Amino acid sequence: MDIFPEDMVSSATSSPASSLYSPSPSPHGYGSWVQELSHDQQGVRLIGLLYQCAAEVAAGALDRANHSLEQITQLASLDAPHTLQRLAAVFADALARKLLSLVPGLSRALLSTANSGEAHLVPAARRHLFDMVPFMKLAYLTTNHAILEAMEGEKFVHVVDLSGPASNPVQWVALFHALRARRGGPPQLRITAVHDGKEFLANMAGALARDAEALDIPFQFSAVEARLEDLDPDALRQLLRVRSGEVLAISVVSQLHRLLAADDAAGRSRLHVPGSSCLTPVQIMARSSPSSFGELLERELNTRLQLSPDSPSVVSSLSPQSSPAAAAKLGRFLQAVRALSPKIMVVAEPEANHNAAAFLERFEEALNYYASLFDCLERAAAAQRQRWAAERARVERLVLGEEVRGVVAREGAERKERHERLAQWARRMEAAGMERVGMSFAGMMEARKLLQSLGWGGSYEVVHDARGQAFFFCWHRRPLYSVSAWRPAAGRHRLGGS
Secondary structure (H helix, E strand, O other): OOOOOHHHHHHHHHOOOOOOOOOOOOHHHOOHHHHOOOHHHHHHHHHHHHHHHHHHHHOOOHHHHHHHHHHHHHHOOOOOOOHHHHHHHHHHHHHHHHHHHOOHHHHHHHHOOOOHHHHHHHHHHHHHHHHHOOHHHHHHHHHHHHHHHHOOOOOEEEEEEOOHHHOOHHHHHHHHHHHHHOOOOOOEEEEEEEEOOHHHHHHHHHHHHHHHHHOOOOEEEEEEEOOHHHOOHHHHHHHOOOOOOEEEEEEEEOOHHHHHOOOHHHHHOOOOOOOOOOOOHHHHHHHOOOOOHHHHHHHHHHHHHOOOOOOOHHHHHHOOOOOHHHHHHHHHHHHHHHHOOOOEEEEEEEOOOOOOOOHHHHHHHHHHHHHHHHHHHHHHHHHOOOOOHHHHHHHHHHHHHHHHHHHHOOOHHHOOOOOOOHHHHHHHHHHOOEEEEOOOHHHHHHHHHHHHHOOOOOOEEEEEOOOOOEEEEEEOOEEEEEEEEEEEOOOOOOOEOO
């Protein structure tokens, strides 16, 4: 059962300000009015308040947005017992940060150290996410299956892992076993991993070397200490050490969207209004004499953004589309990949439209998408009789919460979580000179077998797309991830480096 029943979502989407947003309670009555609502009424109220707050943030209406946030915090918290309450707390945090970001100096001063004390907990939270929901396991399995089929009969194989934070040695240990079992024995295998963590790369190298030796697989490991978005497309062949005579396979899980981020200059200028500059709170104070700091912020937002509550230009000024430079960055990277002549490139991405130009569209898509993921985590914890409750809380706060902030609160170069649906990725890949490689029925059956063996059948599904060329991983029939495979178009599959 979804967190948002269809009738609740549709009503919230169609009229958040009228049907769900009731008159504000008295400021003296905070707390008491909450107790008068049933659990279902609180859920309906929360959804309405979230949509209302998002609209007010988009309009730069500080006082009204602040009032909505105050009400949301009466109903929601990260430690609440119900999933919708925790989801609402995460989105309220993102909306508050979005509002603060309109005054960059204030935002930087308040948020520069926020969550930094928990950064060391993120890798463990990612491991918990891997254990609690099947999406990464399915991505690794189907990617490996596609690589295995493409590399049938090849003697010298080079696999490049571009998954960064989503990379896991478990994926390649599983590939070792599959290659060892193939007819004719395993090939000479080299894996190159791109990751910005030196310790992670060292641990990965050691783990894979031990397993390769135990399985008697000729193996080499190469490390590239970098983030995917920092790789120079013009030097890709040298960075990845692509050699003549090797057959190349590329795996990228939940990272390619990061190349859609706008460049720094576009990010810094996103709120520029002719005749104004990016002001600090002190500079703002020098220009005005408001009766309160709230009035100061309201005045400055209206001046800098030239806002009126009903202005249709508000959304576009807050949520620019990816700049041509950003699109060019992804295009250059994909063209550089194509020039390496991989026999296969397997791409796994969230199946969501979190790169929409309009802020409210992006917010609505994110709210429904992450509601499904929160629901997945809640069911996993419940299945373990809440033994995973602490782990679930860390995943919600440190992994999904950060993604929500990336989608909702940030713009320009800072907005890395630019997830797009497979149809849009297909257009981008084809524009870069790539063509589809069909994902086999056998791969889908292996994925379904994995779901059954781990007790995840029923709510989770693996389905082919309409053309039978990609996989979708679904929760209650809603696609949450896609996996597709690509190669250079026009049948040019020459060996890497030749």
